[in-house]
Amino acid sequence: MAFEVSYSLENEQQFWDELDDIVSTRCQEHEQIDNSLRSYLNVTTNYKAEYLQTDYSVAKCVVRLLQGELFNNHQEYVRRQIIYCLLQQEDDNPTLHMVAAILLYDGRNGNDVTFEMMQTEGVFPRLVELIQTPSIQEDTRLHQMLLELMYESSRIQRLSWDDLMSVDDDCILYLLEVIEGVSDDADDPYHYPVIRVLLVLNEQYLVAQTTQHSNGRAGVTNRVIKALSTHGNAYKTFGCNLILLLNRETETSLQLLILKVLYLLFGNRPTAEYFYTNDLHVLIDVILRNLIDLPSDSPAANALRHTYLRVLHPILANSQISKPPHYKREEVLRLLHLLVTSGNHFAPVDETTCRLVKRCTDVQWLQPPASDSNHKNVVGNGQKELARRTLGMSVQAGGESATSVLEIATHMEKPGVQTPSRGKDVVP
Template sequence: MDYNAIEYYFDDIESFYIELGELLQQSCETDQHVQHVVTQYIQFLIRFQKEFITTQAQMAQVAYKLIDSTFYLEHSTVILSHIVQSHALTCHDASGLLIAYTLLLYAGKEDPRWMQYVVSEATIRKRNQLLCKIIDELDSFAVDRVMCGLALALGFEMGKVAKFRRLDLGKKVVINRRCTEIGNELNSIPLSIFGILDAITINKLDFLLDLVESTRLDTEESFNYDIIRLLLVFNEQFMMAQNRPNLLVEALVNRLGSTTTFGENMIFMLNRSDDSCVQLLILKLLYCIFTEPKLYEYFYTNDLYVLVDVILREVCDLGDDREAETLRDAYLRILRPLLVNTQLRHKPYKKTEIHQILCSLITPYMHRNVESSSKKLAQRILEDWWENICQQKVAPVLGVDIKNAIIHSGTGLQHSAIIKPSTSPIPQSPCSTSSSSFKSDLSPSSINHTSSSTSPLSLSLPNSPPPQKC
């Protein structure tokens, strides 16, 4: 049946949705029939797009009309493959792309393994053809924020599932039996989006950064955040690639002083985001910025104060699962260059609070189990910042009542201290292990730079000198 040849008269949007449901109730015995039904569904949506699909909520509703159907449950891989190969990769019309990208985006949001399957279908010779196509299309979408925002969001979701897979954050959402089967199939599929690096140029990055700055006065911030999230994915790929310069860092250096909105909104997103992947990607870019000498003073001092507050809160409040441990470790990894390299070196902020929390990680209460990598990170921050920058002795406060103790710092210096129950904020959960996706210079082995003859923290009780407060 040619649905384009049929005249439809809908009294309201509900009757439109009823007709959509009837399209999905057709019985399909072959993959070709499934593909035909999917094409009918997409063409039907394109035909009535201006009448019934004008808002983001309506776009989501027509997508979930398909995703929640028995038809999708029974034929999900065929459906997704057909949308990618016959619509998303081949279509260049904005109306058709709006529908195809919408269906793929919400399928991936429903379960990351469906997006992994989309990436595998779009990847040819280790090059993600769909993401490269989206990058090339962004210029032409600039005047249409709905289409551009959708393309940006889809690009980020494709990068996001690759991040989850690489970090193994433990996010395994089982929606139904068929979705579980897809997950099992993907165990043997090598997913990679490293092929996008060839499509990312300085000009493309400048275009996206200009878009961010152009939205500074917008009351609706979602478009701005969509751009930033895609840029974060780009940075991740540059960090993971070998023998390639980080073009995003180069772009920020070249635009020093003219990308303030990007920096401000990135910290704002970190402060408010509940998406662990977004947080980790932001922290990685912050690390790149704080370790690039030309960008040491990229942020305004007030923004750095906000960032310190966020770090202190997250280090204390994150949970004790694997994802939380990875995040806490990442927060600690950027704290050192933040305190040592930026304006905070000369304008300290919350010195006492930072010192107390770091000490509580090194010498926690009896009931807390802090990972050794976190202790090493905290010890290094104390040595490089508290001892060298603040010119204070390193003498962590133990969370037990022991008097006349001698604390040995990682530099071999001995300091005496009264040891008493700490009043510092105590994290509610174990601290994190290291994140494998940081560069090698961030690994725990590189952090443990104390000599083998001197333990990072040793405690000696007998014959101690008179106690002093640290």
């Protein structure tokens, strides 16, 4: 299949015209498709420095392919060939950039089959390898593209055991170091792909562990929590960004990813005080505000409310807020009381909310002074052991029950679904 095309284009219009000719090619045989794909990659990589200098221009170039006859008449074959190119391409950054962009934009376009095919062909370990390759790390745009591809392809499906085993401690520490090394600008776009990869890896570990424990098998170690347990003081920026994202994020699936990390951090003894006290206070404010903002008559809001409450309990019980001077004690109590007394006019507050609120109000420092001596926070030995094994770490006696661990792990939402809000009008 040796096939080379030499291009000599004099201006940008000729570049786009040539691209349109390639993507509209009608092919009958696989060899013709392969030649057309090579032509596409040749012209885009040869002129990338001249005409594809921005993310917008790369996206425009990819859309040309995805909307052309070449792709639409042979979607499965083209996808597979692009995946093979990603797996086999060694040191050609421009080509890697284009094939990663094709897979990313095709998958984001609602074609989960692309990400499923990547999973079947074993792309995840390859992505883990690529993001740690020095020559790729120096190419920030390519590195960011690969991180986004890793995140998007991992959040819609379960990773395999081999996928999880391809991520070692050094990989996690590298990602945390990237976050520490980027600019202090919270709007730096390089923050989010790295953070989101860590968030989705944490969820994959959590789901894998709970599933394996329910089947009586030993679970994998959550390397994200392990890294923060042993090196948390060196990687505080990750925690600061979690709070910033939770404060800003309106997509339910991303809020859940953040809450799952927080749940494990505050339920794990070595990381229960990972956050700076001032940042912890901001986190409390964000959680209280978001709980107030969730409407009471929405099933989706109820599910998210339950997750916030499951996270709030280990924060109240295990973090430095449990020590005097207690931050916003009265405001916390007032909010918890409001959650079980407001409801809506036609239905009482659901039982799960009542139970989770009671768990929070049972935290010792929220009790009236007279009852302090009688307060006990007891978790069954079986529940504590399951929680300890699920985290892969030590868990304090005041940790959440095994039921909360399982429900936190399995609570998910489709990408793109926005979080319900009292402050948003519902447009029919």
